[in-house]
Amino acid sequence: MARTSPAPELVVPPLTPFDADLRVDRAALxxxxxYVVEHCGATMLVAAGVETQEYHYLAFEERKALIRHTVEALSGRLPFVVGVSHPSFRTAVELAQLAESLGAAAIQLLVPLRPFGGAPSTAELVRYIELIAKETRLPIMLYLNAGPGADLSPDATVELAKLEPVRYLKESSRDLSRVGRLIEQIDKSGHAQYLTTAQMLLISLQLGGSGATMPAPVAELGGKIIRAYSTGDVREAARLQSQLSLFPARWMHRGLGPTMKAALAALGRGIGDPYPPFGTVTADEVAQLAAHLKTTDLTHVGSEHA
Incomplete structure (x- = not known):
């Protein structure tokens, strides 16, 4: 039986290509x-919103230019979300107002650490979100990624998701007990749409979640999983989900962004290397990755399925 609830979301953050001078390569972008629009089944794009997009290497004006370039290249084909994350709520507001001027569907906001150290209280985070929300009409896609952002308890997460401006909650824990609880208390309770990671996609859909956020080329598999699940072919969705058991996990010690860029190159869709010096994938790892990708349903440029 086909899914009768709203179609799952697949939110894709395009990776950022850099030229030899470490400027954003607009043609490659x-x-x-x-590729993301035509082959990945994305329902929304994120402009400069997650760390994998390497926007944090850019000066502020360059970050705003990346947002504009992304929107220009998207050319109205899909709704888009703009990343506004910054320790200063005033800087986040400036980015949110840029997002409004460009026609964004929402803003994405990383739940921050305290800049001076120590875990933020729930009250501090509520105030941070409220200070931004009162200066923009756009709904918020709240982004939880412990490490670059705060590590929240489930109770604190639910409290933030109940805030009126928060319409989406993207959470990166990959912890099934946590994911299941948040889907019950946030998505199924009507507070916000819960979005998960690639590794948790199928089980999250089965538990009642609203979709996932992931970069390409993993997003190509994500799109295929969502299509199979939405038409009731759970066996095919499970077959595709199993392809995300080793990829990208086997190479994640290099980081998600570097692994995705190496995978794109192996598929004939290369956009260059990560911003130096972090995340170098060795030649042996590239060869292993390329061999593994041949066993997946990802389309190689020039293949009979491309």
Whole structure:
């Protein structure tokens, strides 16, 4: 039986290509966005919103330019979300107002650490969100990623998700007990749409979650999983989900962004290397990754399925 609830969301953050001078390569960015739109089944794009997009290496004006370039390359084909994360709520507001001017569907906001150290209280985070929300009409996609952002308890997470401006909650824990609880208390309770990671996609859909956020090329598999699940073919969805058991996990010690860029190159869709010096994937790892990708349903440029 086909799914009768709203179609799951697949929110894709296009990776950022850099040229030899470490400036954003606009031509490569446009080609990458074309791939995301045409082959990954994305329902929304994120402009400069997650750490994998390497926006944090850019000066503030360059970050705003990346947002504009992304929107220009998308050319109205899909709704988009703009990342506004910053320790200063005033800077986040400036980015949110840029997002409004560009026609964004929402803003994405990382739940922050305290800049001076120590875990933020729930009250501090509520105030942070409220200070931003009162200066924009756009709904918020709240982003939980412990490490670059705060590590919240489930209770604190639910409290933030209940805030009126929060319409989506993207959470990166990959902890099934936590994921199940948050789906029950947030998504199924009507507070916000819960979005998970690639590794948790199928089980999250089965538990009642609303979809996932993931970069390409993993997003190509994510799109296939969602299509199979939405048409009632759970066996096919499970077959595809199993392809995310080793990829990208086997190479994640290099980081998600570097692994995704190496995978894109192996598929003939290369957009260059990660911003130096972090995240270098060795030649042996590239060869292993390329061999593994041949066993997946990802389309290689030039293959009979491309």
């Amino acid at each position: 446009t080609a990458h966005i074309d």
